[in-house]
Amino acid sequence: MRTSFFTILLGCAVAVFTVFASSQAQPAERAPGVLQPAGFRHYFAQFSSDEKEVLGEDDPFPWEWFEKNIPLLDVPDKEIEEIYYFRWYAFQKHIKKTPRGFVIDEFLDNVPWAGKFNTIGAAAEHHIREARWLRDPEYAEEYARFWLSPDADPRRYSFAAADSVYQLYLATGAQQLPSELLPALVKNYSAWEKSNQDSNGLFWQIDDRDGMEFSAGGSGYRPTVNSYMYGDALAISRIAELVHQEGIAKEFKAKADKLRSLINARLWNPKAEFYETVSNDNQANWAEPRELIGFVPWYFDIPTTDRSVAWRQLFDAAGFDGKFGPTTTERRSPRFGFKNPHECLWNGPSWPFATTQTLVALANLLNDEEQSVMSSSDYFRLFRTYTHSQHLRLADGRVVPWIDEDLDADSGEWIAREILKSRNQPPPNRGRYYNHSGYADLVITGLIGVRPSEGNEVMIRPLVPAGKWDYFALDGVPYHGHFLTVVYDRTGEHYHRGAGLTVWCDGHVVDHNIFLAPMTVFFPNRTFRNTGSER
Numbered sequence: 001m002r003t004s005f006f007t008i009l010l011g012c013a014v015a016v017f018t019v020f021a022s023s024q025a026q027p028a029e030r031a032p033g034v035l036q037p038a039g040f041r042h043y044f045a046q047f048s049s050d051e052k053e054v055l056g057e058d059d060p061f062p063w064e065w066f067e068k069n070i071p072l073l074d075v076p077d078k079e080i081e082e083i084y085y086f087r088w089y090a091f092q093k094h095i096k097k098t099p100r101g102f103v104i105d106e107f108l109d110n111v112p113w114a115g116k117f118n119t120i121g122a123a124a125e126h127h128i129r130e131a132r133w134l135r136d137p138e139y140a141e142e143y144a145r146f147w148l149s150p151d152a153d154p155r156r157y158s159f160a161a162a163d164s165v166y167q168l169y170l171a172t173g174a175q176q177l178p179s180e181l182l183p184a185l186v187k188n189y190s191a192w193e194k195s196n197q198d199s200n201g202l203f204w205q206i207d208d209r210d211g212m213e214f215s216a217g218g219s220g221y222r223p224t225v226n227s228y229m230y231g232d233a234l235a236i237s238r239i240a241e242l243v244h245q246e247g248i249a250k251e252f253k254a255k256a257d258k259l260r261s262l263i264n265a266r267l268w269n270p271k272a273e274f275y276e277t278v279s280n281d282n283q284a285n286w287a288e289p290r291e292l293i294g295f296v297p298w299y300f301d302i303p304t305t306d307r308s309v310a311w312r313q314l315f316d317a318a319g320f321d322g323k324f325g326p327t328t329t330e331r332r333s334p335r336f337g338f339k340n341p342h343e344c345l346w347n348g349p350s351w352p353f354a355t356t357q358t359l360v361a362l363a364n365l366l367n368d369e370e371q372s373v374m375s376s377s378d379y380f381r382l383f384r385t386y387t388h389s390q391h392l393r394l395a396d397g398r399v400v401p402w403i404d405e406d407l408d409a410d411s412g413e414w415i416a417r418e419i420l421k422s423r424n425q426p427p428p429n430r431g432r433y434y435n436h437s438g439y440a441d442l443v444i445t446g447l448i449g450v451r452p453s454e455g456n457e458v459m460i461r462p463l464v465p466a467g468k469w470d471y472f473a474l475d476g477v478p479y480h481g482h483f484l485t486v487v488y489d490r491t492g493e494h495y496h497r498g499a500g501l502t503v504w505c506d507g508h509v510v511d512h513n514i515f516l517a518p519m520t521v522f523f524p525n526r527t528f529r530n531t532g533s534e535r
Helices: 005-021 037-057 063-069 077-094 119-131 138-147 160-174 175-198 221-240 246-267 292-298 305-313 354-368 376-389 414-422 440-447
Strands: 072-073 095-098 102-106 392-393 397-401 456-459 471-478 480-489 500-505 506-513 519-522
Touching: 005 506, 037 063, 037 072, 037 077, 037 354, 063 160, 072 077, 072 480, 077 119, 077 376, 077 397, 077 440, 095 414, 102 119, 102 138, 102 221, 102 471, 102 519, 119 138, 119 160, 119 440, 138 175, 160 175, 160 221, 160 376, 175 221, 175 246, 175 376, 292 305, 292 354, 354 376, 397 440, 440 471, 500 519
Parallel strands: none
Antiparallel strands: 072 471, 095 102, 392 397, 456 519, 471 480, 480 500, 500 506
């Protein structure tokens, strides 16, 4: 049972002018919703207490910031719920105000391999995808501007800058930022072509510059950088279309199409049925060990439909399966876990960075392709594993939420943390609150299934398996100048707002389905908050 299109338009139109009054410096006030912030404050108080116990100190507790900025989540799986709020607690620590505006860093301590303001581009797309769901758009927008400013070096590490800007636009619906940054994005892409593209059309990268030191597959034409460049070319084309730059749009669509064909032709190993690195010294051979980066092409919807067979490796005991996360190299490879004194190895340890990429890729597979290899149950299984990995066992046996660098996929031990401790290597607790991966975006766009769109619509595609949960609520998600609430209540007895899947826009019901099934919700013409989204 669904509401009429007229009701959808009327509900949003009536509400939009009353909900979003705010100053440029502050996010909009939270509209009355299904969930109340006070009901979740206990999580943040506990995180602060844990921080003092583990680290011997804690930062000021900015409850008002969380109350004003983050979408609220209520689910029956309290471990997922707790880690969702923990990751916002950790993320907030990395937002820094600089002379260039807000930036988002990776390490809380200054590290010598970072650039200006301690920024590192390798995980910048994760940062932007997370920050786009904050109520104040300035955090994500100013950070995106920074990466295209003279102070930044977006090519120090592989980084899909244009795709990041486009993904931010999909959430805000505000065209000003991508329009403003288009010339710089084109310039950045051209610089990559000059420095890292060979005459065969493929891009090469050193594994360390991918942020993936000592990879089993090594350097060369890696699925990572080539997928990023495809994503950037397509994003530039789409941004150019938005601002009626037809010549640029056509040029970069052709670049994207050519690169997609090359990735599918040259990086797909038909014998292994997997995307692999090809050495740029010996272009006749694939690197052969399957690596988790072979799923990155799905992050950008590159593969042809017959390639879904690759996903059989995800939970294969000789492939990538791990109790605390997928391994970065398949276990059957003789190069799995080869020894090196470095604390950051990508030859077997599980990395939250790569798990984030894999979850985005898997959500795309499940939403965009007709295939029978993977299901929403597989997404839920991987997401639960990822959630469970984000903990630290204290000396007294208590387990607390934690995010760090890499971990042992079988024991859950944080590898870099233990190595650095054994060396007494400063700074102490280097990886605390390590901002190198995503979580909130995975909940919003994957698990709950808010799939952003260019048009005046949003697709709701929950990846919670049928029958797994009796209820869930995601409340106060900023989207195209509106606030969305997505609620599922199987019987209607939990929230007392009716049975089934319901979507609110600015406090008004705009769509409903008695089943936990996909739906597409339409909106009227965009109206933006006065928070800097349109300058």
